[in-house]
Amino acid sequence: xxxxxxxxxxxxxxxxxxxxxxxxxxxxxxxxxxxxxxxxxxxxxxxxxxxxxxxxxxxxxxxxxxxxxxxxxxxxxxxxxxxxxxxxxxxxxxxxxxxxxxxxxxxxxxxxxxxxxxxxxxxxxxxxxxxxxxxxxxxxxxxxxxxxxxxxxxxxxxxxxxxxxxxxxxxxxxxxxxxxxxxxxxxxxxxxxxxxxxxxxxxxxxxxxxxxxxxxxxxxxxxxxxxxxxxxxxxxxxxxxxxxxxxxxxxxxxxxxxxxxxxxxxxxxxxxxxxxxxxxxxxxxxxxxxxxxxxxxxxxxxxxxxxxxxxxxxxxxxxxxxxxxxxxxxxxxxxxxxxxxxxxxxxxxxxxxxxxxxxxxxxxxxxxxxxxxxxxxxxxxxxxxxxxxxxxxxxxxxxxxxxxxxxxxxxxxxxxxxxxx
Amino acid sequence: xxxxxxxxxxxxxxxxxxxxxxxxxxxxxxxxxxxxxxxxxxxxxxxxxxxxxxxxxxxxxxxxxxxxxxxxxxxxxxxxxxxxxxxxxxxxxxxxxxxxxxxxxxxxxxxxxxxxxxxxxxxxxxxxxxxxxxxxxxxxxxxxxxxxxxxxxxxxxxxxxxxxxxxxxxxxxxxxxxxxxxxxxxxxxxxxxxxxxxxxxxxxxxxxxxxxxxxxxxxxxxxxxxxxxxxxxxxxxxxxxxxxxxxxxxxxxxxxxxxxxxxxxxxxxxxxxxxxxxxxxxxxxxxxxxxxxxxxxxxxxxxxxxxxxxxxxxxxxxxxxxxxxxxxxxxxxxxxxxxxxxxxxxxxxxxxxxxxxxxxxxxxxxxxxxxxxxxxxxxxxxxxxxxxxxxxxxxxxxxxx
Numbered sequence: 001x002x003x004x005x006x007x008x009x010x011x012x013x014x015x016x017x018x019x020x021x022x023x024x025x026x027x028x029x030x031x032x033x034x035x036x037x038x039x040x041x042x043x044x045x046x047x048x049x050x051x052x053x054x055x056x057x058x059x060x061x062x063x064x065x066x067x068x069x070x071x072x073x074x075x076x077x078x079x080x081x082x083x084x085x086x087x088x089x090x091x092x093x094x095x096x097x098x099x100x101x102x103x104x105x106x107x108x109x110x111x112x113x114x115x116x117x118x119x120x121x122x123x124x125x126x127x128x129x130x131x132x133x134x135x136x137x138x139x140x141x142x143x144x145x146x147x148x149x150x151x152x153x154x155x156x157x158x159x160x161x162x163x164x165x166x167x168x169x170x171x172x173x174x175x176x177x178x179x180x181x182x183x184x185x186x187x188x189x190x191x192x193x194x195x196x197x198x199x200x201x202x203x204x205x206x207x208x209x210x211x212x213x214x215x216x217x218x219x220x221x222x223x224x225x226x227x228x229x230x231x232x233x234x235x236x237x238x239x240x241x242x243x244x245x246x247x248x249x250x251x252x253x254x255x256x257x258x259x260x261x262x263x264x265x266x267x268x269x270x271x272x273x274x275x276x277x278x279x280x281x282x283x284x285x286x287x288x289x290x291x292x293x294x295x296x297x298x299x300x301x302x303x304x305x306x307x308x309x310x311x312x313x314x315x316x317x318x319x320x321x322x323x324x325x326x327x328x329x330x331x332x333x334x335x336x337x338x339x340x341x342x343x344x345x346x347x348x349x350x351x352x353x354x355x356x357x358x359x360x361x362x363x364x365x366x367x368x369x370x371x372x373x374x375x376x377x378x379x380x381x382x383x384x385x386x387x388x389x390x391x392x393x394x395x396x397x398x399x400x401x402x403x404x405x406x407x408x409x410x411x412x413x414x415x416x417x418x419x420x421x
Numbered sequence: 422x423x424x425x426x427x428x429x430x431x432x433x434x435x436x437x438x439x440x441x442x443x444x445x446x447x448x449x450x451x452x453x454x455x456x457x458x459x460x461x462x463x464x465x466x467x468x469x470x471x472x473x474x475x476x477x478x479x480x481x482x483x484x485x486x487x488x489x490x491x492x493x494x495x496x497x498x499x500x501x502x503x504x505x506x507x508x509x510x511x512x513x514x515x516x517x518x519x520x521x522x523x524x525x526x527x528x529x530x531x532x533x534x535x536x537x538x539x540x541x542x543x544x545x546x547x548x549x550x551x552x553x554x555x556x557x558x559x560x561x562x563x564x565x566x567x568x569x570x571x572x573x574x575x576x577x578x579x580x581x582x583x584x585x586x587x588x589x590x591x592x593x594x595x596x597x598x599x600x601x602x603x604x605x606x607x608x609x610x611x612x613x614x615x616x617x618x619x620x621x622x623x624x625x626x627x628x629x630x631x632x633x634x635x636x637x638x639x640x641x642x643x644x645x646x647x648x649x650x651x652x653x654x655x656x657x658x659x660x661x662x663x664x665x666x667x668x669x670x671x672x673x674x675x676x677x678x679x680x681x682x683x684x685x686x687x688x689x690x691x692x693x694x695x696x697x698x699x700x701x702x703x704x705x706x707x708x709x710x711x712x713x714x715x716x717x718x719x720x721x722x723x724x725x726x727x728x729x730x731x732x733x734x735x736x737x738x739x740x741x742x743x744x745x746x747x748x749x750x751x752x753x754x755x756x757x758x759x760x761x762x763x764x765x766x767x768x769x770x771x772x773x774x775x776x777x778x779x780x781x782x783x784x785x786x787x788x789x790x791x792x793x794x795x796x797x798x799x800x801x802x803x804x805x806x807x808x809x810x811x812x813x814x815x816x817x818x819x820x821x822x
Contacts (some may be wrong), residue, residue, distance in 0.1 A: 019728075020656075024769045025751075063768065066564045067729055067751040069597040072764065076750060102564060103604040127578045128563070128606060137607030156607045272567055373566040373574045 002055065004141065004163070005108055008091035010081035011059040012104055013049070015041035015095035016238065018205065018273030022063040026080050029059040036303035037173075038310075038339065039234050039332055040269030041096030044114055044145055047335075048095070048165070051172030065092055065104035074106045093143070096270060097238050097327070098152050099374060101135040109139050112165070114146040114331035121241060125375025128155060132327070135160070145169055146331040147354065170331065171338030177310060190306025191313055193265070195219075196282050197296035201275040204301075215297040219263055220316070229400030230263045230300075232313075232320035232341060237277050238270035239326050240370035241379025243362075245281045247323070247346070248299065249288055254389060257294040261393050265300045265317055270328075314340050319399045321346055321392075324362055325381040333357045342399045344392065348382040360395070363388050426797040435806045439482050442809045445818040446486045450534025454527070454550060455479065457489045457496060459542050460504055461514040464679055464707050466648060468558055469510065470734060471594065472541035474619050475556075477505055478801035479539075491517055492545060495525040508710050537812070543580045547587040552816065554808065555584050556592045559731025559752075560601040561652060568651040568728070570682045581606070590815055592616050592808055594732040595753035614811045617756070618732050619801035620741045626714040627742075635719040636712075637703075642673035643777075644720040644744075646713070646735040647727070650681030654726040654749070656688050660770045661777075662702075663692055668777070669701045672721060679707035718742045722780055725749065728767050733757045741796035743789035747776045757799070761791045 002008075012026070018035060029049050034042040049056040060081055068074055078085065092104035095112045103109050117132040128134065135142075137155040142148075145165045153159050194204070195215035203209055223230065235244040248264060255261045268278065278301065285299070286292040304313055322333045324347025333343040334354050346362045362382035369378050384392060425432050445451070459472040479487050480502070489496045496513075500522035504513035516522035528536075529549045538550030542558065562569050562577040585591060585606065591613045593599040599615040602608040647653040655676065662669055674696075689697070696702040708716065717723065723739040725748040733754045739746045740761060748754050749767035758764070763783075765776035812818075 019768070022768055024772075025766045064565075064728065066601075067767070069600055069752045070750070070755050072755040073750045073752075105600050105604055125579065126582055127575075128582055136605040138604040154607070155605065274567060371571070373571055373578075375575055375579060 002052075002091070002093075002110070002143070002163075004161075005091045005110070007088045008108070009058070009083040009087040010078075010090050011055050012062050012065060012077065012081075012090055012092045012107065013045055013059055013095065014062045014065045014092065014102065014104075015045050016097075016100040016270065016272060017042060017063065018271065019063055020205075020273065022061075025064065025067065026060050026062050026077055029056055029061050032061045034305070035271055036267075036269060036305055037307055038269065038304040038313075039267060039335060040236065040238075040271075040328065041100075041114075042269070043173075043335060044112060044331065045095040046173045047169050047171070048093075048112060048145070049173070050175070051166065051169040062092075062104065064102075065094070065107075066102045068104050068106070094139075098132050098135050099129050100238060100270075101129075101139060103136045103138045105138070109136075110141040110143055111135055111139055111152070111160075112143045112145060113148065113152070114144075115327035116146060116148050116330060117150045117152075117327050119325075119380060120150065122378040122380070123375060125377065127374040130374040130377065146328070146334075167334075170334045174307065174310070174338060177307060188309050188312035190309035191302065191304055191316075193300050193302040195297045196285065196299045196301060197293070199278065199282065199301055201279060204275055204278070205273060213300070216300060219298060219300070223263060226259065227397070228260045228263055229319060229397055230265050230317035231396055231400075232302075232317045232336070233264050233266045234320060234322060234326075234332050234336070235266050235268045236270050236323070236326045236328055236332075237268050237272060239328070240372045240374075240377050241325060241368045241381055243323050243325055243366060243368065243381050243383050245284060246366060246368070246383055247321070248281065249285060250383070250386070250389065252285065252289055252295045252299070254386070257291070257298055260298060262396055263298060263300070265302050267302050267304075269303075271303075310339055317400075318342055319344065319396050321396070324348060324359070325379065330354055344396065344399070346382075346384050346392075360384065360392055361388055425800050425802045427800055427803055428797075431803070435802060438806055438810055438813075441818075442813060443483060443486070445813060445816070446483065449816070449818070451486055451537060452534055453479065453483065453487050453537045453539050455487060455489045456538070456540045456542075456545065457491055457501055457513070458545055460501065461491070461510040461517065463509055463511045463514070465508060465510065465710075466679065466707075467734065468542045471556065471558065471618055473505055473508070474621060474801040475539075475541060475805060476501065477621070478619075478805040480505075482802065482805060490527050493527050494523050495527060497522045497524045535816075540584075543577060544584045544587070547583060552589045552812070553587055554590045554592060554812070555588045556594065557598055557602060557731075558594050559598050559729070560605060561729050561731070563605060564601065565652060565729055573682075588612065590614065590808075590811055594618050595756050597753035597756060598731045614807060616804045616807035617799060618734060618737065619799050619804045620734070620737045620796060621801055622710075622714055622741070626711055627718070629711055630715040630718040633715055636715050637673060637675070637719070640673055641671065641721040642675050642703075642719075643668075644716050644723045644739075645674065645676045645678075645725070646717070646723060646738070647678045647725070648681040649676070649678055652728050653678075653681070654728045654767055657726040657767060657770060657773060658724060659688065659690050659693060661773045662696070663690055664770050665774045668774075669696055673701050673703060675703045675705065675716060675720070677705050677708050677713065677716060713738075714742065717744050720744050721784070722747055722777075724777070725754070726765075726767050726773065727751065727754065730754050736762065737796055737799050740792040741799075743793045745780055745784065745788050745792055747773070747780050759795050761788070761795045 090107040092107040123130045142162045192209040320343045336343040345359045364385040366383045459469045462469045489501045536550040538553045540555040562574045566574045596615045723746045729752045736757045747763045750764035763776040763780040765772040
């Protein structure tokens with residue numbers, strides 16, 4: 001998989017994430033626990049390690065590769081990896097987005113990328129990495145685990161060689177689930193869900209959230225009566241142009257809190273360790289929706305901390321709405337499909353999609369302006385119009401029931417992939 | 422006057438360099454314009470300390486070629502000298518705001534000689550001088566933005582590329598920061614020089630500290646010095662104390678430094694609150710320089726768990742008074758601490774505990790002497806020497822000038 005660097009005596013893998021969860025600056029990959037493993041850079045890292053056992057056997061995880069900046073720390077890394085001083089240089093593989101790319105000095109650096117910035121942000125910012133297509137100068141290669149129509153360049157404009165990773169990687173870490181029984185309640189221990197009304201910033205930051213959500217219990221009981229399905233809504237917290245907050249607000253505008261058409265289960269990923277965006281979403285819903293606080297106990301935030309809990313999540317939700325504006329949407333949709341969900345990609349007409357992924361027209365233009373640490377960024381995005389949402393709801397409900405009973409409305413346009421089915 | 426404690430051959434070589442630079446400046450009619458904006462802060466820590474150290478060294482070495490400016494205005498050198506004596510920009514800031522310290526306009530138009538602009542931090546203006554030199558302290562706003570408030574990130578990163586592009590010479594405070602510039606921004610290595618920071622104390626601090634005795638009496642204590650912000654990783658000390666409370670039986674823990682930003686401001690675990698009540702853990706807040714010196718001087722050791730440093734001034738300050746330091750091995754810190762510090766993994770409380778034990782096993786007069794000896798290489802005159810040496814090359818002013 002990494003033929004150009006097959007001589008590496010050890011691999012150091014890293015991805016953005018909350019720092020406090022890790023208790024060493026370098027640890028064997030086998031000892032790594034992640035806040036969530038369903039989506040984003042963390043899932044890509046886990047899937048990569050599972051798909052390349054030969055590499056995983058000599059792989060380590062570094063929460064902060066950028067701190068290894070001096071001969072003493074580099075020597076320590078080599079020592080911890082059991083690498084002789086005269087051996088070839090280590091390889092550092094960075095997962096997560098281009099804007100979060102980091103370098104481990106003294107190593108050969110590669111970026112494992114699932115982002116495709118087909119519609120780059122408009123920015124007047126002078127931040128060196130604001131455009132999402134520029135990576136640090138010492139980044140040497142890109143390993144793509146999604147379709148890349150827009151390729152990043154290293155700082156200064158030098159294009160990087162891109163190697164495509166096998167498409168089977170998307171579910172490589174899921175294989176072991178076939179060997180374990182689809183357990184009962186205990187298997188749900190790695191599934192952390194709270195309602196927006198129950199959300200507490202500190203508890204979510206430190207995690208895991210162990211208490212069973214009373215709001216979730218109530219929602220499950222109500223769903224058994226009203227048949228309004230839970231819908232997964234992946235939310236890339238590292239993408240400032242995400243339309244997920246707007247989509248949540250719009251969906252809630254269309255339904256009475258007491259009689260929902262769907263129950264949204266937001267799955268944040270690429271979680272940086274700070275909860276500002278989540279708190280901002282809650283404030284937005286409270287302020288923008290009539291009786292906004294009434295909705296909060298009926299909208300959920302979830303994360304899958306352990307894959308063992310995937311069957312429990314599948315029992316709860318079968319359908320996912322995927323934001324087609326998200327640069328990771330291709331990988332996210334394929335990953336969800338590999339996990340047994342039915343992803344519906346909400347994308348503009350010209351957005352690339354993988355074979356077999358059902359696309360729903362996001363037919364309303366929306367400019368998202370975001371004040372970010374990269375300066376002010378503007379994203380031209382697309383959101384399903386009210387009409388498209390009205391059509392999306394019955395499709396969602398139909399996909400949420402067993403396959404034999406599904407009834408896809410004929411007027412709803414599902415677009416075959418440009419790459420062929 | 423900033424004292425130079427480096428070895429005699431080094432001092433002689435440096436004096437020869439300063440003589441050469443003075444001659445070259447005189448020949449070319451050179452004036453250095455020093456951007457004093459960092460000195461306007463009331464409480465000097467970090468960047469203002471570096472700016473002050475370099476200003477003092479330049480005043481000692483090249484007084485006739487040095488002028489200070491703020492924005493578009495020349496500032497009365499007496500006002501600057503007063504701030505440097507007081508170690509605060511409180512009055513300088515007031516005098517600039519009220520116009521008392523103004524001494525004319527920056528001579529962008531009409532200057533006949535050669536001008537060098539020297540910027541100790543982010544450049545408030547660019548392209549005003551024939552040659553521009555700018556100090557980069559660290560790239561943490563670029564690499565660790567979540568540890569800063571957004572305004573600070575935007576302030577530094579927005580200016581970064583424009584500053585680099587307009588610099589004739591970029592000075593970094595360590596090889597680690599120089600490496601970051603090369604690794605992330607592909608900066609031309611020939612135009613970046615690492616000039617490590619210095620450390621200097623007025624002579625009377627030592628006498629005053631000696632007269633006072635230990636500020637906490639005879640009880641041994643560890644000093645943790647630094648602004649309370651996430652990058653300084655103070656929570657790792659809390660974690661250490663929660664896991665190994667025995668440290669609180671043998672030592673008090675003094676956390677000195679101004680309040681910073683983000684969650685570090687309120688991160689004391691509940692389990693440690695009784696130790697605050699009993700005085701085993703102290704938070705004196707920001708402390709002035711003489712108090713800092715006294716606290717450093719009498720501490721058993723300093724603890725510096727920082728996650729990322731462009732240099733690590735508290736480490737060299739600690740060593741300079743003969744107090745050993747237990748520090749993280751991250752980023753530039755080992756460049757400063759050399760072999761005399763005990764290092765640990767900044768994310769690993771158990772390794773932190775081990776390093777403290779290792780240092781306590783080594784404590785004694787010999788270690789104190791080794792600390793002082795290590796620190797002697799770090800003087801502001803040495804810092805200035807590295808910069809001037811590169812300026813002479815940059816301007817193609819050979820030895821004959």
